[in-house]
Amino acid sequence: MTESHPALVTGAAGFIGRRLVSALRGADQPVRALVRPEHEVDDLQTLGVEILRGDAADAQTMVEAAKGCGTIYHLAAARGPKKLSLHAYERLNTALLDAAASAALGAGAVLVAASTVSVLGGCPPGAPANSLPLRPNTRYGASRAACETRLAGHWGPRGLDWRIARIAERVAGPGARDWRGVVCAVRDSCYRWLPTGGAMHSCDVDDVVAGLRLCAGDRAQAGQTYVLTASEPEPMESLLQGIADMLGADFAPRRLPGGPARAYKRLGDAVFKAFRHELPYAFTARIYAWPSRYDGADTGRQLGFAPRFTVAEAVQRSVRWMQAEGLV
Structure with missing residues (x-):
């Protein structure tokens, strides 16, 4: 199939989904967007997107939505680090994956x-x-790991052409509301202590969108996994200082040794592996004290994925968008 065939985007009303739909339409790609009935998508309709409303976990809904499509970008998911039980995350995300995979197989997409x-x-x-x-060391992460395993073990042998795009955590850029809490905390001088040694390996939303499109392209291979992060991580201290500089805020937290927080993160990993239980604040310890780094060199070589924005630039774009929207 070629770009004359529609691309189906599940989760099209989300942060990344909206940017992906907009980019596809900007390239004159016909797009179908599957959204839930309660979502407002007037902005997508003005782009000439075919809007379908329904539950992406419903197999028949997905079959109808996928008819004639050449590519299905499956972004719909139950998300959030602590909203659901592990069983609920796995049940919901597996149901969403199975519906998308079955529809893609039937449509030859x-x-x-x-x-x-x-x-x-x-x-x-x-x-x-x-x-x-x-x-994985979180319930959400474990549910996505289960989906990856199911794609390889269940759907691949049935002939499905699938590619996995591992997207950075805390994606930044215009529209990134998840960063508002951090930005407001910097603005209000809420950071009184800061462990040293942490680094964030995020990505700008427009780079993620470019990577998703490359995953559907001719250079991508069936059954392969690709990593969509910025080229290099950014130390948390400099990232927060950059936000403060943009806001004209005073940023002078007391620097604490990061060793205890990193030890707590390791303990949280061990507890989750043994008991599937998340320790309180383990996610916070990782974000602020752990030197996260994901090697995406293979993705760059195979797909030609070359992020345009550093992590710091992506976060700065988030702050400028929030300022323009009156959110900070």
């Missing part, structure tokens, strides 16, 4: 399945991040 680097647990890898073993 390529399935680009969005996943997350959190399936690797935030550990600095010693090998390319698309080849490391799965080691």
